[in-house]
Amino acid sequence: MPTLFDEFQLKDLTLPNRLVMGPMTRAKATPEGVPTPIMATHYAQRASAGLIISEGTWPERRGQGYCDIPGIETQEQEDAWRTVTDAVHEEGGRIFLQMEHTGRVGHEINNGGIQMVSSSSQPADFQIYTHEQGMVQMTTDVHALTTEEVHEVIDKYYEAAVRTKAAGFDGIELHGASGYLPHQFLSDVANTRDDEFGGTPYKRTEFAIQVLKKLIEAWGTSHRIGIKISPNIRFNGISEEDPDPTYAILLERLNELDLAYVAFQTPESLRSLSGLENEDLADGEIWHRYPYEFIRERYNGTVIASGDLTQEYAQKALEAGKSDLFVFGRDYMSNPDLVERMKYGWPITTVDMRRAYGSANAEVGYLDYPTYPEEREQAKAAAEPEHKVS
Ligand SMILES: Cc1cc2nc3c(=O)[nH]c(=O)nc-3n(C[C@H](O)[C@H](O)[C@H](O)COP(=O)(O)O)c2cc1C
Numbered sequence: 001m002p003t004l005f006d007e008f009q010l011k012d013l014t015l016p017n018r019l020v021m022g023p024m025t026r027a028k029a030t031p032e033g034v035p036t037p038i039m040a041t042h043y044a045q046r047a048s049a050g051l052i053i054s055e056g057t058w059p060e061r062r063g064q065g066y067c068d069i070p071g072i073e074t075q076e077q078e079d080a081w082r083t084v085t086d087a088v089h090e091e092g093g094r095i096f097l098q099m100e101h102t103g104r105v106g107h108e109i110n111n112g113g114i115q116m117v118s119s120s121s122q123p124a125d126f127q128i129y130t131h132e133q134g135m136v137q138m139t140t141d142v143h144a145l146t147t148e149e150v151h152e153v154i155d156k157y158y159e160a161a162v163r164t165k166a167a168g169f170d171g172i173e174l175h176g177a178s179g180y181l182p183h184q185f186l187s188d189v190a191n192t193r194d195d196e197f198g199g200t201p202y203k204r205t206e207f208a209i210q211v212l213k214k215l216i217e218a219w220g221t222s223h224r225i226g227i228k229i230s231p232n233i234r235f236n237g238i239s240e241e242d243p244d245p246t247y248a249i250l251l252e253r254l255n256e257l258d259l260a261y262v263a264f265q266t267p268e269s270l271r272s273l274s275g276l277e278n279e280d281l282a283d284g285e286i287w288h289r290y291p292y293e294f295i296r297e298r299y300n301g302t303v304i305a306s307g308d309l310t311q312e313y314a315q316k317a318l319e320a321g322k323s324d325l326f327v328f329g330r331d332y333m334s335n336p337d338l339v340e341r342m343k344y345g346w347p348i349t350t351v352d353m354r355r356a357y358g359s360a361n362a363e364v365g366y367l368d369y370p371t372y373p374e375e376r377e378q379a380k381a382a383a384e385p386e387h388k389v390s
Contacts, residue, residue: 001319002018002318002319003018003315003318004017004018004019004311004314004315004318004326004342005017005018005339005342005343006018008050008324008325010051010260010261010302010325011223011224011260012223013051013094013170013171013223013224013260015050015051015094015325016048016050017048017049017050017339018050018314018318018324018325018326019049019050019314019325019326019328019338019339019342020049020050020051020052020053020263020304020306020325020326020327020328021046021049021051021052021053021327021328021332021338022053022306022327022328022329022332023053023054023055023056023098023100023173023175023228024055024329024332024333025055025056025066025069025357026039026042026055026356026357026366027066027067027068027069027357027358027359028042028068028358028359028362028366029068029069029070029071029359030068031067031068032071032076033058033061033064033068033069033070033071033073033077034070034071034074034076034077034080035070035077035080035081035083035084036080036362037083038362038363038366038367039070039084040083040084040086040087040088041087041367042366042367043084043087043088043093043095044087044088044090044091044093045336045367046093046332046336046338047088047091047092047093048091048092048093048337048338048339048340049093049332049338049339050094050325050339051094051095051096051170051325052088052093052094052095052096053095053096053098053173053263053327054084054095054096054097054098054169055069055070055098056069056098056099056100056102056175056180057069057070057071057072057097057098057099057100058070058071058072058073058099058100058101058102058160059071059072059073059099059101059156059157059159059160059161060073060101060153060156060160061073061111061112061114062101062111062114062115062116062117063100063101063102063103063180063181064102064106064110064111065102065103065105065106065107065110065111065116065128065138065180066102066106066110066128066129067110067129067130067131067359068358068359069100072097072099072160072163072164072167073156073159073160073163077163078163078166078167079167081097081164081167081168081169082167082168084167085167085168085169085170086168089168094170095169095170096169096170096171096172096173096224096226097164097167097169097171097172097173098172098173098175098228099157099160099161099164099172099173099174099175099215100175100180101153101156101157101175101180101181101182102116102180102181103116103117103118103119103180103181103184104116104117104118104122104123104124104138104139104142104181104184104190104237105124105126105128105138105179105180105236105237106128106138106139107128107130107136107138107139108139108141109130109131109132109133109136110128110130115139115141115142115143116139116141116142116143117142117143117144117145117149117153117181118142118143118144118145118181118184118190119144119145119181119184119185119190119191119192119193119197119198119207120142120144120184120190120191120192120193120198121142121143121144122142122190122192123138123139123140123141123142123237124138124142124179124236124237124238125138125237126138126179126235126236126237129357138236138237144193147195147196147197150197150207153181154207154210154211154214155214157174157211157214157215158214158215158217158218161214161215161218161219162218164218165218165219170224171219171224171225171226171260172215172219172224172225172226173225173226173227173228173263174208174211174212174215174225174226174227174228175228176208176227176228176229177228177229177230177233177264177265178230178233178235178236178238178265179233179235179236179237179238180236181207182207182208182211183229183230183238184238185197185198185204185205185206185207185208186204186205186207186208186229186240186243186246186247186250187204187238187239187240187243188201188204188240188241188242188243188246189238189239189240189241190238190239191204201245201246201248201249202249204246205246205249205250205253208227208250209250209253209257212225212227212254212257212259213257216257222257222258222259222260223258223259223260224260225257225259225260226259226260226261226262226263226304227254227259227261227262227263228262228263228264228265228304229247229250229262229263229264230264230265230266230267231243231244231247231264231267231290231291231294232267232290232291233265233267234267244294247291247294247295248298251295251298251299252298254299254301255298255299255300255301258301259301260301260302261301261302261303261304261324261325262295262299262301262302262303262304263303263304263305263306263327264291264295264303264304264305264306265306265307265327266289266290266291266292266305266306266307266308267289267290268289268307268308269306269307269308289307292305292317292322292323293322296321296322296323302324302325303323303324303325304323304324304325304326304327305317305322305323305325305326305327306326306327306328306329307327309326309327309328311342314326330351330353331348331351333351333356333365333369334348334349334350334351334352334369335348335349335369336369336370336371337371337372337373340371340372341372344372346372347372349369349375352365
């Protein structure tokens with residue numbers, strides 16, 4: 001029986017185990033999107049993961065929906081990311097960059113006043129945090145990209161991919177999920193175009209496919225490029241009336257690209273992320289959730305699942321052949337040594353989500369979650385009587 005702690009061959013990259021630290025936005029970069037030294041420490045602390053996927057990172061400033069999220073557009077950003085990848089590699093880890101263009105998800109307040117873009121001009125009906133005004137309605141001034149401009153955005157992904165490679169990453173994950181720009185092209189609700197990028201399920205997949213081809217060209221191989229999708233998720237103002245035909249074609253086309261992997265996030269996971277009541281997981285057969293079977297049936301390569309996984313669910317899904325690799329998101333925030341904790345049956349620390357984001361007191365809830373051996377040391381020290389010097 002395969003276990004989560006077995007090696008896995010991701011094309012030419014050997015992963016020491018099947019646990020993936022999921023991409024998680026933490027808003028610890030500078031306002032200009034330059035990664036900070038604490039990010040290097042944070043990721044290096046988690047280097048025993050089979051694979052780390054970085055937080056969503058914008059390929060161009062228009063795609064910076066949120067405050068203090070990093071970019072990979074400038075030399076300064078590339079150099080700062082190099083310190084992160086070096087730190088992870090020194091600890092023996094592997095890290096992909098997640099490339100996230102937020103499209104219409106965001107507000108000009110957060111990106112230096114630049115008009116945000118999408119497949120169409122409809123705004124996302126959702127709220128977003130700004131330092132200046134707190135929670136606000138997402139931008140209502142969305143520019144529908146012309147066909148020519150879509151090609152310009154695709155070229156921006158290419159340039160960003162060249163920088164990603166130069167920064168020492170092991171690969172790239174295209175963020176095609178969660179209502180961001182590629183998803184704004186995939187959705188039959190958000191995308192009302194009738195050019196080569198919309199109008200039919202096939203054409204709605206065209207943007208993601210063309211971006212992936214550019215990433216592959218920039219990297220020199222498809223084997224270090226993956227994509228994350230989230231069919232039928234309702235988040236960031238995205239919705240899909242009839243997602244299956246589009247995703248069926250997308251997966252068929254992804255088979256032809258021979259990528260490193262396809263990752264997905266279940267729609268239900270966002271309900272639990274939003275603090276809403278979770279689905280009944282009592283049987284532990286999490287793969288009955290859409291879209292485990294939908295993707296497995298159609299995609300021939302490596303699949304990475306995410307959403308509400310526990311060690312037990314992941315192990316069962318692995319044994320049932322429903323996914324190859326397993327993302328842990330929130331558990332990775334609070335357990336830098338998650339692999340060891342699971343392997344040796346040590347307790348898992350529950351995350352404090354009040355500390356999920358932010359650049360004020362940035363290290364708290366970010367660098368200070370201990371490994372289990374450190375936790376035991378701390379507990380021992382606290383139990384010992386203080387030596388009084390008189
Ligand atoms: C604080 C936080 C930030 C996240 N940011 C991203 C992101 O930047 N990109 C992404 O694809 N998913 C993001 N996610 C989703 C996670 O990668 C993961 O798919 C999700 O949390 C479900 O896994 P979990 O149930 O183990 O937490 C984020 C999740 C959390 C909790």
